[in-house]
Amino acid sequence: MKKKWLRLGGVLVFGSSSILGVVACENTADAKQQNHYQDKVEELKTIANKIGVSTPQYQEINAFITQVNKKISRNTSASEIQNLIKQIQAKIDQFIDLANQIETVKNNKLNEIDFSSLTPSLKANIGANKSVYSASTEDYQLPQNSLETETYNVFYNDNLEVVDLAKIVKTSDDLNKINEALDLINQGKSLVKVSFYAIHKKYPENKIYFDKTFEIGGYLTKTQALKDIEAEVNKLNITQKLGTSLQIEVNNALETDSALAKLIQGTYESESLKSALSIPVDYKYNISVQLVKADVVSGKVWLNVVGSLKEQPDGFKYYRSTDNQNNLLVANLNDSAKLRLTPAAYSNLFNLENFIVIDETKLLQSLNKSAMSEVKMAELTPEIIKNSLKLSTTQFTEKSNKFTYTVPETLLSDLNVSVTSPRLQAKGDGNYFVYDLNLTLPENPVGIYADKDGNVLSQIFDDQKTTSVTFTLNSYTVTEEDIQRSITKRNQEFADRTFDYSAFRNEIIESAQNEYPSVFLTRNASQVFMASMMSMVAQLQLSEKEIDKPYNDAIFVINKNQNSYEKTLAGEKQRFNFKVLLDKYGDVLKTKADGSLNLEDGRVLVAENTGRVTSTIKNVDYNDYPKSPAELEAYLKPYLDKGITKFDFYVPDISLSQMEYRDTYKTLLKYANKVVILSDGNAQPYYFVNSNYAQFVNGQKGLQVKDASQLARYWENYHNDTGDKIHFQNFLRYTDKVRIYNITGKYVEYFKKQFAQRGVEWANFKIEDSPLNYTTLAKSIDNIDTVRYIDELTSLYNLKGKSFEDLIVSGANNLDKSKKNLVFIGSSLFTKLRGELRLKTQEIPRAEIHKYFNKMLELYPTSEYNYIYKLHPAFRDADAVEFIKEFTNGHENEAIILDPSISWENIVAAEAERIATNTSVLFDANDFKNGQSKTQLFGVQPSSTVLLATIAMLRDIFQITTDQATLMVNPPNFPISEAFNMIYRDQYFSEERKDAAYNTNIQLLNNVYKYFVYTNEFPELSSFPRMSKFLERTRQTSENNATENPQS
Known part of the structure; x- marks a missing residue:
């Protein structure tokens, strides 16, 4: 590198580039001379330093360098520079020997020093x-x-x-x-x-x-450091920090179609695990962990550990070997990290009878017996059975062997297992001793909960929190004495009775005569629509004379896909015709010239979204129940603005349960003068009571007000916005303001018995009968114009003036009134999925259904029977015809298809009225009198509410017993599938698993009907054959009965 001189205050300082070199850069020879000059100066300075700074020679050399540097300028010629170089060289020659001598002496002696x-x-x-x-x-x-x-x-x-x-x-x-x-x-x-x-x-x-x-x-040393780190690692107790939550990543690499299996075999999401782990370490060490393996069910993780000294992350590293699992560090996480299944998932996924069993040794010891043959049925109490339960294994295998789930050994206590209703139950080949095993989540369940489909639940709804499974004690042999005793007891307790609709009638009269609007919060369920509409039309007629109560209106809130206000005003055909009521009683939503609603003159408000009523909140379409307090208040707003703060609410049971999770029910109670709970069908006992109310009784819904006399005070807390706001389940016993209805309220006796067995009789509540037959209701209400009531209601139903033939949308020419009838009761199990009928694409259920229908044709030939089809309202227009084509496997040309939008119960009511004029297609004047029925039902979903509803209607209309009603609702025509789940869509079973299918479905049927079987209002489930038995049936002719009656 070139040197340079910089003159600073008259002193030449050596640098890295020569000023002269820059000036003379055009003359290469000069530049070389300048560099040579600088090198010589440096060489002379080095000699001076070797001699020593404090020596005279150093001073002499330094003075000389200063002198020659002064002679250098921009104009110095090449010859002058050459001359200066010679002078410097002379100085070098003069002093170099001295410098070398001094350095040699010094270095030789330095090397000898002991440091x-x-x-x-x-x-x-x-x-x-x-x-x-x-x-x-x-x-x-x-x-x-x-x-x-x-x-x-x-x-x-x-x-x-x-x-x-x-x-x-x-x-x-x-x-x-x-x-x-x-x-x-x-x-x-x-x-x-x-x-x-x-x-x-x-x-x-x-x-x-x-x-x-x-x-x-x-x-x-490395050896000692790793030994120290290992000792620290061996002391580690890694735990989960309190209050932290973990997320599970599914194992998508697992070759299975079970989402739950992938979840069970999943692992913890790394970031959530990293933030959740607490690693206590000494101040001297850094410890980090890497997840190698996780068991999300047990909440256990296996960790590879990396350790180092504090502040030395790049230093000695200690690793636990991953080659040997025993070397891994195991950490047990909190219960909050453990994957748990809901009770409903357990009953759906596993044959629980295989895993929760009776420890007979323990049972016999508790009864002081030596063999089961010594045990009497009366001794098998719920407490004795519960105390004898045990797990046969902690490895629960899913019904279809898709996966195994390891349950905690504490499962029975974790799920608050209880036993209720020990009893006899008839099953295919005999009578058995059975009991209900109830699984219920604790009040504040801790863990990561999943449903049967592998969905992690951020919120656990009531239908998941509890389940009831009927178990059979096969080791107990039922005696003839047991059977007779059971029959006698049930006949005494639940003799066939007439229905009592006086409470429902009084409900209508009370709402008609008070000053409060009635709010009908409906959902897409036939029984809800019928009960709501029967009540609404009666109230409107009865309240006409109450001119001093101008706001005693009817607010009818309905799903958007069931009714459109624009179509109503235009008179377009829909499932219901509200136009007749709006024209007769006045439309509240009809705006006046000033833009305000017709509140003073209108009596009926029908809305399918909040935008119809108010613009104060974002427009929300109604769907089964209000999803927020604001949505509910939107439908009330015109009346709230007038100072009306109380309403009579008519709300379905399931909707009320769903409102709980958004706290909407609190708003409802705030404005409620009373709450009338209507039945959604079979779901009421199974979900609303057995699941939702049972959790309240178990203490899982907060404060329990066991003293019913105190409920009035808590009720007022909602209106006054003071004091404790107790859960609405408390008010199910507050009959002054809350009433519950079902097509047959007697089933509540099942729960009364359970509560008595558990010692919680304070929880008893009442369920009233709700009519299905509008003609019966009309005739029971005083001061009502029966003809006008039926006219308005049938107009609303789109039934006015229509005969049975008018309800046929396809195949009217196939109807032969001289024939007997078979009516298919359809369900929504096989509606469309992604634009195609499930029955068209799902081969397993399709094959079984075709076998079923071919057998029906054999047992009930079309030459003697009309094949009539009443499908679920979910099937519309062309969809109904397409379904029948697939269902009948090419026999659609013989089908008589009724309008799916008309409820079956209303068809039965209208047909029963026509018996008097001998114009009924479904009924004959002699039906049920001589052990026969002109019409029989058939279908592939015996869990349908229609069966229970039809039995109830027939009992009421014809004043007959449950057994007589089954002449029309013929259980043998509703076989239990061995190929598909009869309640949950898209679940099939191969031929090899038909027993699993049957066991699943019979359990589901028991969950639905056990309450009604117990009170003798539904036939024993043993009367519903399994599909393989049904397919073995043959057609037999009875000489004593003109009607050919297929026998099992």
């Missing part, structure tokens, strides 16, 4: 905590600052540098250097370079500066 007394050492305790990786100058101390020898005085130059051995290992290209550095590190040795200067006693004017590198031991 042991100046060797640095580690400070106390440094080596116990540190490795060479973190060595620093602060680690060392010097024993003294100077050393005197015969020739020199040596001094510490206040400069100590630790050689970065780790850097050498990382960056050096010299393998020998790398290995040497690693050896030193592993042995706990550092290299320290110390700066000294020495003063020669003969030449004291010179300081000799030099560095000396020392090898210093005493740091942690």
Whole structure:
């Protein structure tokens, strides 16, 4: 590199580029001369330094350099520079020998010095905590600052540098250097370079500066460091931090179509696990973990551990080997991290009878018996059975063998297992002793809960929180005495009775005569629509005379897909015709000239979204129940603005349960004058009571007001916005303001017995009968114009003036009134999925259904029977015809298809009225009198509410028994499928698993009907054959009965 001179205050300073060189750069020869000149000056200065700063020779040389530099300028010629170089060379020759002599003497003596007394050492305790990786100058101390020898005085130059051995290992290209550095590190040795200067006693004017590198031991060796870290790791107890939550990642690599299996075999999401783990470590160490394996069911994780010394992340590393699982660190997480199944999932996924069993040894010991043959049925109490339960294994295998789920050994207590209703039950080939096993989540369940489909539930709804499964005690042999005793007892308790609709009638009259609007919050369920509409039309007619109560209106809220206000006004055909009521009683939503609603003159408000009523909130379409307090208040707003703060609410049971999860029910209670709970069908006992109310009784819904006399005070708390706001389940016993209805309220006796067995009789409540036959209701209400009532209601139903034939939408020419009838009761199980009928694409159920229908044709030939089809309202227009084509496997041309939008119950009511005029298609005047029925039902979903509803209607209309009603609702025509789940869509079973299918479906049927079977209002489930038995049936003719009656 070229040198340069910079003149600063008259002093020439050496730099890295020559000013002269820049000036003379055009003359190459001159530039070389200048460089040569500078090199000579440097050489002379080096000689001066060797001789020593304090010597006269140094001063002489320095003065000479200053002198010659002054002669250099921009105009100095090449010859002049050459002359100056000669002068400098002469000086070099003059002093070089002296300089070499001095340096030789000094160096020879320096090499002889013993530096042991100046060797640095580690400070106390440094080596116990540190490795060479973190060595620093602060680690060392010097024993003294100077050393005197015969020739020199040596001094510490206040400069100590630790050689970065780790850097050498990382960056050096010299393998020998790398290995040497690693050896030193592993042995706990550092290299320290110390700066000294020495003063020669003969030449004291010179300081000799030099560095000396020392090898210093005493740091942690690799062996000791790893041993210390391992000892710390072995002490570790890794736990989960309180209040943290974990997320599960499904194992998509698992070859299965079960989403739940993938969840069970999943792992914890790494970031959530990282933030959740608490790793207590000593101040000396850094410990990190890596997830190797997880068991999300047990909440256990296997971790690879990496340890290092504190502040030395790049230093010695300790690893737990992943080759051997025993070397991994196991951490047990909190219960909040464990994957749990809901009770409903257990009953759906597993044959629980295989896994929750009776410990007969324990049972016999508790009864002081030696064999089951000594046990009497009366001794098998719920308490005895419960105390004898045990798990046969903790490995629960899913019904279709898709996966195995490891349950905790504490499962029975975790799910609050209880036993109720020990009883006899008839099953295919005999009578058995059975009992209900109830599983219920605790009040505040802890864990990650999943449903049967593998969905992690952010919120656990009531239908998931509890389940009831009927178990059979096969080791108990039922005696004839047991059977007779059971029959006698049930006949005494539940003799066939007439229905009592007086409460429902009084409900209507009360609402008609008070000053409050009635609010009907409906959902897409036939029984809800019928009960709501029968009540609404009666109230409108009865309240006409109440002119001093101008706001006693009817607010009818309905799903958008069931009714459109625009179509209503335009008179377009829909499922219901509200136009007749709006024209007769006045439309509240009809706006006046000033833009306000017709509140003073209108009596009926029908809305399918909030935008119809108010613009104060975002428009929300109604769907089964209000999803928020604001949505509910939107439908009330016109009346709230008028100062009306109380309403009579008519709400379906399931909707009320769903409103709980958004706290909407609190708003409803705030404005409620009363709450009338209507039945959604079979779901009421199974979900609303057995699931929802049972949890309240178990203490899972907060405060229990067991003293019913105190309920009035809590009711007023909602209106006054004061005091405790107790859960609405408390008010199911507050009959002054809350009433519950079902097509047959007697089933509540089932729960009364359960409550008595558990000692919680305070929880008893009442369920009233709700009529299905509008003609019966009309005739029971005083001061009502029956003809007008029926006219308005049938107009609303789109039934006015229509005969049975008018309800046929396809195949009217196939109707032969001289024939007997078979009516298919359809369900929504096989509606469309992604635009195609399920029955068209799902081969397994399709094949079984075709076998079923072919057998029906064999048993009931079309030459003698009309094949009539009443499908679920979910089937519309062309969809109904398409379904029948698939269902009948090519016999659609013989089908008589009724309008699916007309409810079956209304068809039965109208047909029953026509018996008097001999114009009924479904009924004959002699039906049920001589053990026969002109019409029989058939279908593939015996769980349909239509069966129970038809039995109830027939009992009421014809004043017959349940057994007589089954002449029309013929259980043998409703076989239990061995190929598909009869309640949950898209679940099939192969031929090899038909027993699993049957067991699943019979359990589901029991869950639905056990309450009604118990009270003798529904036939024994043994009367419903399994599909394989049904297909074995043959057609037999009875000489004593003109009607051919197929027998099992």
